[in-house]
Amino acid sequence: MRCPYCGSLDTQVKDSRPTDDSSAIRRRRVCPDCGGRFTTFERVQLRDLIVVKKSGRRVAFDRDKLMRSLGVALRKRPVDPERVERMVNGVVRQLESEGEAEIPSARIGELIMQGLKSLDDVAYVRFASVYRDFREARDFNTVIDELSTEEADEPPAKKRTKAPGKA
Numbered sequence: 001m002r003c004p005y006c007g008s009l010d011t012q013v014k015d016s017r018p019t020d021d022s023s024a025i026r027r028r029r030v031c032p033d034c035g036g037r038f039t040t041f042e043r044v045q046l047r048d049l050i051v052v053k054k055s056g057r058r059v060a061f062d063r064d065k066l067m068r069s070l071g072v073a074l075r076k077r078p079v080d081p082e083r084v085e086r087m088v089n090g091v092v093r094q095l096e097s098e099g100e101a102e103i104p105s106a107r108i109g110e111l112i113m114q115g116l117k118s119l120d121d122v123a124y125v126r127f128a129s130v131y132r133d134f135r136e137a138r139d140f141n142t143v144i145d146e147l148s149t150e151e152a153d154e155p156p157a158k159k160r161t162k163a164p165g166k167a
Helices: 065-074 081-097 104-121 122-130 137-153
Strands: 012-018 024-031 037-043 050-052 059-061 103-105
Touching: 050 104, 065 081, 065 104, 065 122, 081 104, 103 104, 104 122, 122 137
Parallel strands: 050 103
Antiparallel strands: 012 024, 024 037, 050 059
16 A cells, blocks of 8 residues: 555555444554555445446546545534445445446435435435535425425334434
């Protein structure tokens, strides 16, 4: 593994352990040349996924890009990062198990929307505003009305809990 500080190819693993959900191996590394310390993660990849954009352009699936976009949607929201990690792992596993190497970006967006709906309503609306390309305030109202209708239709034991201190 190349050192991110000095570029040396000779780094050493100091500690290795599975993540909490056992979906990856976390490795603490040190560079003997500059003394820099950094962490890497090793994950199982069943197949290389290609994302087919709306324009028809094809790009390699980038899990980190997906995590960054979720970070924007979840910014300042009371959601445990482990839950986000589990959701993303589930989405990636589902995409890999569908058997297709080329995945439409719309499919990824729908799976993320489903996951966010169970994690946090505000993050769901934020992600939807970009994913569905909202143009007007009424677009937000439409999504919020959908959420309110679905929540009202859920049985009492199934209803989502709100963040502490929120009504």
